Amino acid sequence: MSQAATDPRRVKLEENKLAKRLRRQVGQAIADYNMIEEGDKIMVCLSGGKDSYTMLDILLNLQASAPVHFELVAVNLDQKQPGFPEHVLPDYLSGRGIPFHILEQDTYSVVERVVPEGKTQCGLCSRLRRGALYSYAEAEGFTKIALGHHMDDIVETLFLNLFFGARLAAMPPKLRSNDARNVVIRPLAYTRESDIAHYAAIHEYPIIPCNLCGSQDNLQRVQVRRMMDEWERNHPGRTQQIFKALQNVAPSQLADTQLFDFANLSTQPAHAEAREQAVTWLNAKG
Numbered sequence: 001m002s003q004a005a006t007d008p009r010r011v012k013l014e015e016n017k018l019a020k021r022l023r024r025q026v027g028q029a030i031a032d033y034n035m036i037e038e039g040d041k042i043m044v045c046l047s048g049g050k051d052s053y054t055m056l057d058i059l060l061n062l063q064a065s066a067p068v069h070f071e072l073v074a075v076n077l078d079q080k081q082p083g084f085p086e087h088v089l090p091d092y093l094s095g096r097g098i099p100f101h102i103l104e105q106d107t108y109s110v111v112e113r114v115v116p117e118g119k120t121q122c123g124l125c126s127r128l129r130r131g132a133l134y135s136y137a138e139a140e141g142f143t144k145i146a147l148g149h150h151m152d153d154i155v156e157t158l159f160l161n162l163f164f165g166a167r168l169a170a171m172p173p174k175l176r177s178n179d180a181r182n183v184v185i186r187p188l189a190y191t192r193e194s195d196i197a198h199y200a201a202i203h204e205y206p207i208i209p210c211n212l213c214g215s216q217d218n219l220q221r222v223q224v225r226r227m228m229d230e231w232e233r234n235h236p237g238r239t240q241q242i243f244k245a246l247q248n249v250a251p252s253q254l255a256d257t258q259l260f261d262f263a264n265l266s267t268q269p270a271h272a273e274a275r276e277q278a279v280t281w282l283n284a285k286g
């Protein structure tokens, strides 16, 4: 290890730079997508993983200096997985004086019952979790639901949809649910997973692993992650480039007839318009 990497002052400086970068990126994402407005009551979904702890910390930090007033409540869903350490999140949150609620719903038994042995359970598990959290948010009058997905998650979803779903779609930074009852925000949309992992390690969050259920990751996801990891090693910055592309879409350069009116393209739109005006004028003259 180099001397610079162990020099405590240098280490502190790097940690401060990381914290500033994360705050800046989250602030920028919030501003770009108008994620938080005056009077919002935000449910911060806390799974106990590094991403959600980091999101909560940064939102609390921004709340202290934000020009608008908003409320933050950490909410965890206890899915009744065997071995789930129930005390970890309440201890952490009460210790820091953060308002929270633990929602209890045994989705674990449902998943165990419904998903055939050997198949990945994450799809159904996530859907049930989403359903429980969204219903609670609506019942309690939360105006926004904050999820801890970051840039790497968003790009990963893009490739999963592209390779295995024949769809050009990712995970948007802000979303209204299909039934229009909830607005979801992803304040970490501009942040990189490696930065979050580093930040979480510095803060020594009491991480609860998301594999207590023993479910294996599905192979498609593993494949996409491997591809992205390799890019990260051989072509640093590619994930950011792809994310930027999601913000810079050219519908006329794709092939979706629902997104762009290819049928009415003409060589001389100006002439066509002039002709139409002339016909209208002649008709009006009688």
Ligand code: SF4
Residues within 6 Å of the ligand: 121, 122, 123, 125, 126, 210, 211, 212, 213, 214, 215
């Ligand atoms: S790893 Fe287990 S708890 Fe986590 S999403 Fe998959 S099935 Fe659910």
